[in-house]
Amino acid sequence: MTTRIDDPRVQIAVELPSEPGSPGHEELSGIGSGEHRPSMDVVSGWPWLDQDAHRRGTRLLTVGLRMYAAHPEIELTNLPTMFLESGMRLMKELAGYVLAGGRLEQDDVMQMRDSLPCLVGFRRIPGETPDDETVRVVLLS
DSSP states (O other): OOOOSOOTTOEEEEEOTTSTTSTTHHHHHHHSSSTTOOOHHHHTTSOSSOOSSOOSSEEEEEESHHHHHSOOEEEEEEEOGGGHHHHHHHHHHHHHHHHTTOOOOTTOEEEOOSSSOOEEEEEEEOOSSGGGOEEEEEEOO
């Protein structure tokens, strides 16, 4: 079965770290130049792939899964912007899977490719109401 990854029922909202108010924006602004620029020893210790909360980088969120598949929206946080295209493709593949009847549950692990061990896991993130709940993608390998 071929999963359609460009289904118009689901869109991907993108929150870039360059947007004022976005988590990590202040950190990113300090990287440019000047005396307040942190050293690479400091920068290399920042957790990019932490999935506890959106701290820096890009946030991707599906829009439409709740309406068309009765499934929580899917989010991917803390994605370096250089991986935005790959992140968008991953999110569209996952949305296609859900639209085709699949479910992404807490502690599930999914292999995304046949030839490489590209594993992702899923965490349910509660919202203020059950309608705000999301499923967060955790990059495993």
